[in-house]
Amino acid sequence: WTATRDKNCKLPMPKGSMGFPIIGETCHWFFQGAGFHASRRQKYGNVFKTHLLGRPLIRVTGAENIRKVLMGEHSLVTVDWPQSTSTLLGPNSLANSIGDIHRKRRKIFAKVFSHEALESYLPKIQLVIQETLRVWSSNPDPINVYRESQRLSFHMAVRVLLGFRVSEEEMHGLFHTFQDFVENLFSLPIDLPFSGYRKGIRARDTLQKCIEKAIREKPLHTQGKDYTDALDVLLESAKENNTELTMQELKESTIELIFAAFATTASASTSLIMQLLRHPAVLEKLREELRSCGLLHDGCLCQGELRLESIISLKYLDCVIKEVLRLFAPVSGGYRIATQTFELDGVQVPKGWSVMYSIRDTHDTSAVFKDVEAFDPDRFSPERNEDREGRFHYLPFGGGVRSCLGKQLATLFLKLLAVELAGGSRFELATRTFPRLISVPVVHPTDGLRVKFFGLD
Numbered sequence: 092w093t094a095t096r097d098k099n100c101k102l103p104m105p106k107g108s109m110g111f112p113i114i115g116e117t118c119h120w121f122f123q124g125a126g127f128h129a130s131r132r133q134k135y136g137n138v139f140k141t142h143l144l145g146r147p148l149i150r151v152t153g154a155e156n157i158r159k160v161l162m163g164e165h166s167l168v169t170v171d172w173p174q175s176t177s178t179l180l181g182p183n184s185l186a187n188s189i190g191d192i193h194r195k196r197r198k199i200f201a202k203v204f205s206h207e208a209l210e211s212y213l214p215k216i217q218l219v220i221q222e223t224l225r226v227w228s229s230n231p232d233p234i235n236v237y238r239e240s241q242r243l244s245f246h247m248a249v250r251v252l253l254g255f256r257v258s259e260e261e262m263h264g265l266f267h268t269f270q271d272f273v274e275n276l277f278s279l280p281i282d283l284p285f286s287g288y289r290k291g292i293r294a295r296d297t298l299q300k301c302i303e304k305a306i307r308e309k310p311l312h313t314q315g316k317d318y319t320d321a322l323d324v325l326l327e328s329a330k331e332n333n334t335e336l337t338m339q340e341l342k343e344s345t346i347e348l349i350f351a352a353f354a355t356t357a358s359a360s361t362s363l364i365m366q367l368l369r370h371p372a373v374l375e376k377l378r379e380e381l382r383s384c385g386l387l388h389d390g391c392l393c394q395g396e397l398r399l400e401s402i403i404s405l406k407y408l409d410c411v412i413k414e415v416l417r418l419f420a421p422v423s424g425g426y427r428i429a430t431q432t433f434e435l436d437g438v439q440v441p442k443g444w445s446v447m448y449s450i451r452d453t454h455d456t457s458a459v460f461k462d463v464e465a466f467d468p469d470r471f472s473p474e475r476n477e478d479r480e481g482r483f484h485y486l487p488f489g490g491g492v493r494s495c496l497g498k499q500l501a502t503l504f505l506k507l508l509a510v511e512l513a514g515g516s517r518f519e520l521a522t523r524t525f526p527r528l529i530s531v532p533v534v535h536p537t538d539g540l541r542v543k544f545f546g547l548d
């Protein structure tokens with residue numbers, strides 16, 4: 092709370108309020124959600140100071156400022172998650188690694204998301220989505236889209252990505268423990284009985300135990316290129332890089348992968364479904380594209396094997412997913428710490444201060460997007476290409492050396508979901524109006540979004 096300015100630097104400190112001792116502005120942040128940052132940005136400018144989750148923080152918005160932060164990794168800043176997140180993810184996670192160790196771990200992980208690996212996950216992801224939509228459609232009642240999308244992305248991460256053979260009952264237990272873990276990742280680091288932080292630690296320990304059991308029971312296929320899941324690819328990639336992953340490293344990596352995939356993809360899936368409901372013309376244009384590529388015939392999706400290339404070739408689908416991730420970026424930003432004092436937007440960012448770059452605020456305020464609040468997938472068409480102005484105006488997956496490793500997998504998942512929705516489902520909003528959105532820990536509707544699914548006519 093007492094972090095101070097760098098007296099050797101003549102530049103002023105960013106404007107802003109540090110709130111109350113210890114808790115700072117954490118309570119305002121929880122209750123105001125996205126409005127917290129927007130209101131302070133309007134009052135204090137694109138670079139402002141605050142105090143969140145037990146420490147002082149400088150919040151940064153705007154493409155040029157973010158470019159400087161993200162490209163300054165190693166020289167100006169390094170990673171610095173809130174203490175709760177850092178402890179819960181563990182010292183072996185990518186999120187907590189820096190410098191050469193980060194580079195080496197990223198190289199091992201990269202193979203998990205290669206084109207070849209994605210091609211091998213595709214049919215399994217498609218199957219999980221089809222089964223889920225069948226279950227949603229057979230339910231006589233409306234479903235809570237956000238909660239069920241969380242189950243879907245958890246299922247995708249645990250069964251498809253990691254290849255764990257867990258029973259339905261174990262899966263149910265794991266899912267609830269994981270929800271406890273994620274809900275408390277961003278909590279005040281106060282280790283007392285019943286505190287969020289203690290709950291998170293308990294959930295992490297339970298998860299690590301279950302995951303160790305699942306890893307030991309899992310048949311491993313690390314010979315040749317016939318991958319069955321991401322864990323096999325990860326082990327093989329580690330071997331190729333002359334590294335042996337310890338059980339602790341595997342457990343932490345596994346939890347990190349599920350965490351990275353779980354909340355983000357569930358949030359984006361829910362936003363996608365909401366936008367397709369709000370914009371029937373977009374849904375119809377998607378169907379038209381599927382028809383013109385021969386993937387949709389007489390209102391039915393062709394049941395042949397879908398290839399990665401065919402998904403990549405669907406240009407309008409690409410625009411729709413990009414626009415969902417622009418207007419409803421699931422991750423609000425990333426955390427860093429200043430390793431030296433530097434200038435940003437005319438003010439100083441003193442050494443030792445935490446810095447959070449804002450993805451959602453940057454999308455919301457970027458001048459390169461015309462009619463910035465409108466849902467308009469065509470802004471990403473080759474003719475308009477509004478994000479050509481520079482990659483830091485549009486950054487749902489972050490940027491620089493710590494950009495999202497699962498970007499292609501997440502995009503593939505969302506595209507497959509959109510194809511199944513456009514090709515094989517009928518769905519209607521079950522409430523009179525669309526719900527309000529909240530943004531902590533990821534963007535999601537207050538009531539979860541109630542939708543009735545009917546399946547094929």
Ligand code: HEM
Pocket residue numbers: 185186197347348349351352353355356359420421422424425426486487488489490492493494495496497498500501
């Ligand atoms: C990092 C967004 C899905 C794996 C990130 C970052 C963002 C992001 C913004 C950078 C955070 C920072 O700068 O500190 C998203 C969004 C997703 C998504 C919006 C879905 C729509 C996934 C999936 C996986 C994944 C499905 C893998 C299964 C990772 C990993 C990192 C990361 C491992 C850490 C990279 C590093 O530290 O080097 N993600 N992500 N993400 N993401 Fe994703």
